[in-house]
Amino acid sequence: MNHPEPSPEERDRLLGEAVALRSRPDETAKEEARVRLVALADRLPADAEVAYQTAWAHDVLGREAEAVPYYERALADTGTGTGLGEEDRRGALLGLGSTYRTLGRHEDAAALLGAAVEEFPEDGALRAFLAMALYNTGRHHAATRLLLTLLAATSEDPSVRAYRAAIEHYAQDLDAIEGAG
Structure with missing residues (x-):
C-alpha cells in the first residue's frame, strides 16, 4: 500500500x-x-x-x-536543494566509503574517500579511512604516508610532537636515504 x-x-x-x-x-x-x-x-x-x-x-x-x-x-x-548539510554529508561520505571497503569494493572506496578528503581536508577520520582503502588497493606507501602525516598533525603524545617535523618530512618519501645519490 x-x-x-x-x-x-x-x-x-x-x-x-x-x-x-x-x-x-x-x-x-x-x-x-x-x-x-x-x-x-x-x-x-x-x-x-x-x-x-x-x-x-x-x-x-x-x-x-x-x-x-x-x-x-x-x-x-x-538539484532540488534538499541535499545534506555539511556534517551529514561528511558522515555519508565516510559511511559509503567505509561500506565500499567492507564489501571489497576497494577502488570505489579509495576514489570516493579521496574525493571526500579533497572536499573536507581537515577531517582526520576521512583521511584514516582513505588510508585503509589505499592499503587495500596495494598502495601501501600512500597509506603509510597519509597515516604518518595524520599522526604528526593530530597526536597529543609529547614524544610524537617532539619529532613532528621529522615524521612529516620522512612521510613524504619513506624510501629516501640521506646522502644517497
Whole structure:
C-alpha cells in the first residue's frame, strides 16, 4: 500500500522517532528503526537526510550491502536543494566509503574517500579511512604516508610532537636515504 508523502512535521516526527530507536543499544530497537526508516525512505525518495539515516540504520546492523543504495541516494545531487548539510554529508561520505571497503569494493572506496578528503581536508577520520582503502588497493606507501602525516598533525603524545617535523618530512618519501645519490 502506497502512503502519501508526509507533511514536514510528520516527516520530522517519524525521522526523529526512528533515529532515537536506532540509537538504543538493543538490536530489536535498531531493527525497528531500520524498518521505519525504509518505509519513510519509500515515501520520501528524494529526501537526502532520510536516505542517509536509512543507510546508517542498515550499517549499524551489519547490513552494509543494503546500506549502499541509501548512501548513494543521500549523496546524489538532485538539484532540488534538499541535499545534506555539511556534517551529514561528511558522515555519508565516510559511511559509503567505509561500506565500499567492507564489501571489497576497494577502488570505489579509495576514489570516493579521496574525493571526500579533497572536499573536507581537515577531517582526520576521512583521511584514516582513505588510508585503509589505499592499503587495500596495494598502495601501501600512500597509506603509510597519509597515516604518518595524520599522526604528526593530530597526536597529543609529547614524544610524537617532539619529532613532528621529522615524521612529516620522512612521510613524504619513506624510501629516501640521506646522502644517497
